[in-house]
Amino acid sequence: MMNEIQRAKIINRTLNKIYPNIVVPLNSRNVFTLLISVLLSAQCTDVNVNNMTKDIYPKYFKPKHFVKLGRKKIEKLIKRIGIFRVKAKSIYNLSKILIEKYNGKVPKTFQELEKLPGVGHKTASVVMSQGFGFPAFPVDTHIHRLAQRWGLTNGKNVIQTEKDLKKLFPIKFWNKLHLQIIFYGREYCKARECYGISCKICKACYPDRKKPLITKKA
Numbered sequence: 001m002m003n004e005i006q007r008a009k010i011i012n013r014t015l016n017k018i019y020p021n022i023v024v025p026l027n028s029r030n031v032f033t034l035l036i037s038v039l040l041s042a043q044c045t046d047v048n049v050n051n052m053t054k055d056i057y058p059k060y061f062k063p064k065h066f067v068k069l070g071r072k073k074i075e076k077l078i079k080r081i082g083i084f085r086v087k088a089k090s091i092y093n094l095s096k097i098l099i100e101k102y103n104g105k106v107p108k109t110f111q112e113l114e115k116l117p118g119v120g121h122k123t124a125s126v127v128m129s130q131g132f133g134f135p136a137f138p139v140d141t142h143i144h145r146l147a148q149r150w151g152l153t154n155g156k157n158v159i160q161t162e163k164d165l166k167k168l169f170p171i172k173f174w175n176k177l178h179l180q181i182i183f184y185g186r187e188y189c190k191a192r193e194c195y196g197i198s199c200k201i202c203k204a205c206y207p208d209r210k211k212p213l214i215t216k217k218a
């Protein structure tokens with residue numbers, strides 16, 4: 001039986017073959033709009049967020065634009081997606097703080113980002129990685145699920161999964177890899193299905209497997 005270091009190598013190699021070029025899934029026009037898109041994408045698909053923001057960002061793309069709009073108008077702009085009231089409040093408050101404390105710029109540290117309203121560790125990691133190119137490993141539900149199915153972690157929570165993945169994969173691959181794993185999860189390793197013996201990755205990592213994994217509720 002292979003150990004997790006061997007599996008990690010196979011996974012990295014396979015993902016590079018399937019997804020040689022990585023395109024960041026959320027559209028944005030600067031780091032600030034990336035931050036807003038990540039925030040909007042909570043419990044919502046990237047496609048829906050992109051569809052909505054394509055009408056917003058041409059006009060509103062700086063913190064001062066959203067402060068000027070005010071909460072109610074932000075709500076109207078984003079009301080097509082889930083939990084829009086909470087998100088509108090975060091966007092408004094966050095924009096205000098960016099102007100007051102950071103000269104209208106998005107801060108470049110985890111610590112400062114995570115203090116902003118509506119911004120947790122995962123959102124901060126996406127912005128650090130995709131916005132600033134800083135090595136980070138944002139763990140979302142897809143990555144959490146796949147890391148467990150691939151035997152890379154037995155972490156019960158995303159914090160443990162992030163730690164384990166960071167240990168297994170060289171730092172220079174993190175930014176690419178987190179997106180490749182998300183893409184693979186969406187395409188081949190879905191929450192409610194497991195193709196067991198037909199998937200490239202599990203065929204290579206678990207050659208003796210006879211049946212699909214029984215998937216617990218994601």
Ligand code: SF4
Nearest residue numbers: 189194195196199202
């Ligand atoms: S065999 Fe199942 S667990 Fe493995 S990659 Fe495919 S869907 Fe995921």
